[in-house]
Amino acid sequence: MTGELGQLALCFALALSLVMAVAGLLGAREDHTAARSVAVSSAFGLFVFVALAFGTLTYAFIISDFSIMDVASNSNTLKPLVYKISGVWGNHEGSMLLWVLVLSIYAALVAGLQRGGPRLTSAALGVQGLLAAAFLLFILFTSNPFLRLDPAPFEGAGLNPLLQDPGLAMHPPMLYAGYVGLSASFSYAAAALLVGEAGWARAARPFMLVAWMALTCGIALGSWWAYYELGWGGFWGWDPVENASLMPWLIATALLHSALATEKSGAFRTWSLLLAIAGFSLSLIGTFLVRSGLTSSVHAFATDPTRGFFIMVLIALAIGGALALFAWRAPTLQGGAAFEPASRETTLLLNNVFLVAACACVFVGTLYPMVLDAINGTKISVGPPYYVLTFAPIFFALLLLVPFGPQLNWRRGDLKAVWRSLYPALGLAAVACVVVLAVASPRSLAAAGAFAVAGWLIGASILDIRKRRGARASAFAAALAHAGLGITLLGVTGTTVWRSETLTVVAPGQTMTVGPYTLRFDGVTRVKGPNYIADRGKFVIMEDGKAGATMLPEHRLYLAQGQDVTDTAIHTTGLRDLYLALGDDRDGGRFAVRAYVSPLAPLIWLGGLVMALGGALSLWGRLRLSEPENKPAAPAVAMAAE
Amino acid sequence: MKCSGVKTVIALLLLMGSSNAVFAAAVPETFSDPAKEARARHLQRQFFCLICAGESVDESNSSFATDVRRLLREQIAEGKTDKQIQDFFVARYGAAILTKPPVEPATWLLWLGPFGVLAIAGGVAWVTIKRAGKAGT
Numbered sequence: 001m002t003g004e005l006g007q008l009a010l011c012f013a014l015a016l017s018l019v020m021a022v023a024g025l026l027g028a029r030e031d032h033t034a035a036r037s038v039a040v041s042s043a044f045g046l047f048v049f050v051a052l053a054f055g056t057l058t059y060a061f062i063i064s065d066f067s068i069m070d071v072a073s074n075s076n077t078l079k080p081l082v083y084k085i086s087g088v089w090g091n092h093e094g095s096m097l098l099w100v101l102v103l104s105i106y107a108a109l110v111a112g113l114q115r116g117g118p119r120l121t122s123a124a125l126g127v128q129g130l131l132a133a134a135f136l137l138f139i140l141f142t143s144n145p146f147l148r149l150d151p152a153p154f155e156g157a158g159l160n161p162l163l164q165d166p167g168l169a170m171h172p173p174m175l176y177a178g179y180v181g182l183s184a185s186f187s188y189a190a191a192a193l194l195v196g197e198a199g200w201a202r203a204a205r206p207f208m209l210v211a212w213m214a215l216t217c218g219i220a221l222g223s224w225w226a227y228y229e230l231g232w233g234g235f236w237g238w239d240p241v242e243n244a245s246l247m248p249w250l251i252a253t254a255l256l257h258s259a260l261a262t263e264k265s266g267a268f269r270t271w272s273l274l275l276a277i278a279g280f281s282l283s284l285i286g287t288f289l290v291r292s293g294l295t296s297s298v299h300a301f302a303t304d305p306t307r308g309f310f311i312m313v314l315i316a317l318a319i320g321g322a323l324a325l326f327a328w329r330a331p332t333l334q335g336g337a338a339f340e341p342a343s344r345e346t347t348l349l350l351n352n353v354f355l356v357a358a359c360a361c362v363f364v365g366t367l368y369p370m371v372l373d374a375i376n377g378t379k380i381s382v383g384p385p386y387y388v389l390t391f392a393p394i395f396f397a398l399l400l401l402v403p404f405g406p407q408l409n410w411r412r413g414d415l416k417a418v419w420r421s422l423y424p425a426l427g428l429a430a431v432a433c434v435v436v437l438a439v440a441s442p443r444s445l446a447a448a449g450a451f452a453v454a455g456w457l458i459g460a461s462i463l464d465i466r467k468r469r470g471a472r473a474s475a476f477a478a479a480l481a482h483a484g485l486g487i488t489l490l491g492v493t494g495t496t497v498w499r500s501e502t503l504t505v506v507a508p509g510q511t512m513t514v515g516p517y518t519l520r521f522d523g524v525t526r527v528k529g530p531n532y533i534a535d536r537g538k539f540v541i542m543e544d545g546k547a548g549a550t551m552l553p554e555h556r557l558y559l560a561q562g563q564d565v566t567d568t569a570i571h572t573t574g575l576r577d578l579y580l581a582l583g584d585d586r587d588g589g590r591f592a593v594r595a596y597v598s599p600l601a602p603l604i605w606l607g608g609l610v611m612a613l614g615g616a617l618s619l620w621g622r623l624r625l626s627e628p629e630n631k632p633a634a635p636a637v638a639m640a641a642e
Numbered sequence: 643m644k645c646s647g648v649k650t651v652i653a654l655l656l657l658m659g660s661s662n663a664v665f666a667a668a669v670p671e672t673f674s675d676p677a678k679e680a681r682a683r684h685l686q687r688q689f690f691c692l693i694c695a696g697e698s699v700d701e702s703n704s705s706f707a708t709d710v711r712r713l714l715r716e717q718i719a720e721g722k723t724d725k726q727i728q729d730f731f732v733a734r735y736g737a738a739i740l741t742k743p744p745v746e747p748a749t750w751l752l753w754l755g756p757f758g759v760l761a762i763a764g765g766v767a768w769v770t771i772k773r774a775g776k777a778g779t
Contacts, residue, residue, distance in 0.1 A: 232701040239696035267774070339774045349767045357760035364755045369738075378748055381690050383698070383741025390756045503672070583703075 003068050003146040006056035010140060013049040013104070016042045017132035020107070024126025028119050028195050036118055039125045043111035046132060047104040054088075054101045057145050061088050067152035070094060070145040076158035076560045078531035086169035087159045092291060092307075093145035095172060099287070100135045102173075102180040106207065107132065110184060116203025123191030124184070131183055134314050142307045158560030161532070167225040175218030175245055179283040181211025182248060185255065186280035189273045190322055193329040201262040201272055206622050208256055208276075213615035215249045220608030231566040231581040233596040235495065235604055238387050243366040244286030247359050251279040254355040257405075261348045265410050266337040268349065270330045275352075277326060281319040282359075288315055289366070342415040347405040354398035361391045399453050399485065403460030406478045425459030440498065450493040457486030474621020481614030488607025494600025501597075507590045511542065515597030517578055518542040519551075523589055524582075532556045534567070537582045537591060541571065553582040553593075577601040673715070682718055686711060689731060689739050698741055 020042035027036035057070070061084050066072040074091040075084055089098040107128040114121050139145070162168075184207035192200035222242065227235045236242060255275040262272040288311045339345040365382045372378050403425060407418040432455030436448040461483035468475045502514040508523035522538040534556040541548040553569040571578040576599050583592025673679040686700035691707040699707045699714075710731065717727045731739050743749050 230697075231703075232697070234701065237696045268770075337774065339771075341771050341775055345774065346771055349770060353760065353763040353767045356763050357756055360759035361756035364752055368749075368752045369743075372748060376748075379736050379738040380743045380749065381738045381740060382743050382752070383690060383696075385688075385742035386752075389742075390753070394756065394760060 002056050002060050002065065003148060006053045006060075007144070007146045009049045009053040009056065010136060010144075010146070013046055013053065013100075014133060014136040014140065016046045016049060017129045017136055019129075020046060021126050021129030021133055024122050024124070024129050025194075026126075027122030028126065028191070030119065032122075033118075036122045039122050039129070040111040040114075042129070043104075043107045043125055046129075047108040050097075050101050050104040053146075054097055057094060057097060058085060058088050061085065061094075064156065065152075066154070066156050067149055068145075069147045069149040072149050072153050072156045074159055075156045076531060077155060078560065079159065079164070080530050082166070082169060083159060083164045086163070089172045090159050090163045090168075093139070093143045095176075096135065096139050096143050096291075097145055098173065099176055099180060100132060100139065102176045103128070103132050103135065103183055106181060106184045109207070110187070113206075115206070116188070116197065116199045119195050120188070120191050120197045120200060120203060123194045124187040127187035127190045128183065131187070131318065134318070138307075138310050138314060142310050156560075158531070158558070161556070161558035161561060161563050161565045162229060164531075164558075165225060165229055167221055167229070171218060171221045171225060174214055174221055178211050178213075178215030178218050178252075179245075179248060179286065181207055181214055182252060182276075182280040182283050184208075185211065185276040186322065189276035190325055193273060193325050196329075196332070198266075198269070201259040204276070205259065205263065206619055208252065208259060209615050209619040209622065212249070212252045212256055213612045213619070215245065215252055216608055216612045216615065219245050219249060220605050220612075223608075224605050227601070228568050228570055228579075229565075231568055231594070233495075233499065233501070233579050233581075233594075233598060235492075235601070238365070238382075238384050240366050241290050243362045244289045247282045247362050247366075248279055248286060250355050250359040250362070251275060251282055254352045254359075255279050257348045257351045257355075261345050265339065265345060267339060267345045268352075269333050270326075271352070273330065273333075274326060277319075277322045281315070281322070282363075284311075284315045284318060288312060338411065340412045342408065343413045344405060344408045344410050347401060347408055350401055351398065351405065354394055354401070358391055358394045358398070361387070361394060365390070396453060399457060399489070402457055402482050402485065406464050406482070407460075421463065422460055425456050425463055428459035429453070429455035431455065442498075444497045447493050447497040450489055454486040454489040454493070457489070458483050461486070472621060473617050474624075477614045477618035477621070479614070480617060481611045484607045484609070484611030484614060486607070487603050487610055491600045491603030491605075491607060495598045495604065498599045499596055502595045503593075504595075505586050505590050505592050507588065512593065512595065514578070514595035517595075517597060519580075519595070520547070521591070521593075524585075524591055527554070529556065531560060532558045532565075535582065535585065535591075537580075537593070539569070539580060541578070551578070551580050553580040555582045555584075572602055574602055575600060673718070678718060681724075682711075682715055685714055685718070685724060685727060688728070688741055689714075690741055692735060692739060 020039050023035045023042060024039035026032050027039050029035075057068075059065075060068050060071050061075050062081065064071065064075060064077045064084070066075075070091060070093045074094070075087045079087065088094040107125060110121060110124055110128060116124075185204045188200045188204035188207070192198075219242075222245065223235045226237065226242075227233065255272065258268050258272045258275055261267040262269055288308070291307065291311060337345075365386055369380050369382055372380060403422055404415075404418060407413075407421060408415070429452040433448045433452035436451045437443060437445075440447065461479040464479040464482075465476055468479070500515040502512060504512050506512050506521040508521055511518055511520045513519070518541070520540045520542055522540060524535045524537045527534050527536045534554040536552050536554045539551045539553070541551065549571055551569040551571055554567040556565045556567055557563070558565060566581045566583075569580045576597065579596040579598060581594040583594060586592060673682060683700060687698050689699040689710055691697045691699050691702035691704050691710075693706045694702045694704055697704075697707075699710045701707075714727060714731075717730065722730075728740070737744055743752060745753055
């Protein structure tokens with residue numbers, strides 16, 4: 001019965017999304033107040049029915065209802081409850097349902113908050129309704145999670161063991177909150193083009209911030225998962241799927257900066273609209289890349305060409321439609337505002353130049369092999385060395401400019417004074433550089449340069465925070481986000497340059513060394529988990545001949561799939577990780593072991609967290625200030641008289 | 643899909659050819675000479691494990707990676723140059739094995755595209771800044 005209930009809820013949701021699309025777009029007209037209320041109600045209704053469908057599917061996973069095909073192929077009675085629940089989005093059908101659920105949450109928020117006035121909100125709801133309808137059609141026709149299986153099997157196939165992990169349980173919802181959050185900016189941008197209201201950048205700002213924070217956290221979680229789960233200590237592989245999440249992040253970052261200028265000084269109006277469209281378009285392209293089976297990885301659940309085709313048409317319509325609207329309406333927008341070359345506007349513009357180039361780099365690197373293969377069958381791969389030579393220099397140039405932005409005034413700044421005020425940051429950069437060259441081994445010029453840049457960023461953020469002492473919390477948002485960049489850079493550099501590793505075979509009672517650590521191997525015991533059996537190695541960190549902390553890396557065999565997974569053990573001091581992965585059994589109690597010492601590794605994710613915290617401060621400030629903003633905030637009507 | 647089918651076939655062939663190498667996967671043989679070992683590790687990072695998702699031969703535990711590591715170390719022991727070793731693997735597995743794509747006419751757009759975008763975006767920014775300055779006066 002539950003499956004049919006979910007199916008019915010999805011059908012109602014589809015009907016409501018179509019109503020919302022039509023009513024929302026009609027309501028964009030001045031006199032259609034009735035249509036506007038219909039759009040708002042259907043947005044809430046859409047959320048209720050999608051949530052009902054999602055709840056139904058979750059319930060089917062929890063009670064292991066194997067008469068539903070999706071549950072039978074992706075779940076198992078032996079799985080712990082939390083992975084039964086995360087299994088809902090650990091497969092193609094369920095993850096698309098999660099996608100629509102997040103879309104409907106944003107639609108309900110747009111309807112409930114009514115930011116930017118009734119007409120803009122209504123048009124935005126109309127666009128959001130079109131997107132919801134397209135994805136609901138996709139689910140109902142190609143990826144229905146409620147299809148029945150008759151006869152129902154006695155046991156389910158289970159979830160990919162790599163995905164049975166707390167980090168990965170949270171990763172997809174977080175990433176989707178970001179991907180789909182960009183749909184709100186997209187809808188507001190399209191609405192602004194339709195209605196011609198200037199207030200869209202301010203109206204959409206909280207949504208941009210939430211989407212950006214969620215993307216930041218989602219990417220950090222994914223990277224952390226890759227680090228501890230895949231067993232080789234890497235945190236970023238420039239895998240097409242990772243790239244698919246990085247591209248929207250880069251554009252969302254550009255959008256946050258550009259839209260700030262649009263809102264505060266009226267600059268870059270058309271450009272911000274284009275970025276809002278591009279951000280969500282890249283989210284869609286990312287979904288296509290991941291879901292179409294064009295890339296092979298743990299993420300690619302779907303290898304059905306009809307789905308790929310459907311998503312491709314959907315993307316073409318969404319992106320093509322938005323760009324056509326842009327080409328039609330953007331020329332009617334007023335020209336840019338006045339500002340001097342030395343002004344915050346200029347720094348925000350340069351920020352966008354570098355972020356767009358960096359995004360182009362990831363875009364070309366991800367798609368080029370597929371396109372080249374399709375054109376003439378030439379097969380090439382694009383790996384980390386490509387990004388080191390292209391992405392890294394572009395991103396470094398951007399980082400050098402970051403400290404100037406928050407210090408320069410709008411319209412007209414004093415570059416000399418700002419430069420002088422940044423001397424202490426420059427000093428910190430020099431100290432970081434010298435210390436690295438003097439102390440760290442092996443000596444690395446690249447590392448010294450990276451530390452200098454990190455010192456420059458963190459130093460400038462400290463100066464910024466000192467300068468704004470006593471201001472409201474949101475004034476520190478930029479300083480925190482920029483400091484986070486510096487912190488992540490320290491982590492990435494430390495791990496990449498100074499990682500030491502040992503690959504060896506140890507027998508019980510033997511010791512091994514890795515970096516500054518000595519480890520005693522106390523043998524392996526067989527342990528039984530809920531749905532796996534594991535060899536659990538016991539390693540003791542020796543400090544001056546005495547036993548210290550114990551580490552328990554495991555080698556697990558998941559019973560349902562017969563798949564081997566290494567479960568690493570990490571001992572962290574906060575500034576340095578000791579990382580152990582247990583390898584194969586070599587007879588007589590001897591085991592292969594991989595051990596890494598990764599200096600500064602935890603800073604990679606700490607930096608991401610600090611960045612997201614910066615976003616949270618800014619959002620908090622926005623929502624506190626939202627009372628006066630709720631009035632239609634259009635200081636100057638942007639659209640020229642038609 | 644077609645592409646993954648081919649990959650599966652390759653993977654199966656490799657598995658058949660090297661079933662006894664699978665268990666030697668996690669720990670490759672190592673050179674006692676640290677300079678040679680460093681060179682081997684450096685070279686291992688230049689090749690992709692073609693049956694894995696985005697892992698290099700240095701990182702992967704697969705049979706394919708193990709085979710490549712063994713062949714690579716054999717060739718270093720024979721005194722081949724980096725270039726010769728690279729050519730050997732490209733001839734054997736195609737250019738897709740290289741983590742750094744080759745620089746040739748077919749990849750100029752790949753290598754120069756991002757900098758082209760940077761130049762165009764920079765040009766547009768320059769014009770915008772000039773215009774914004776004039777608009778103020």
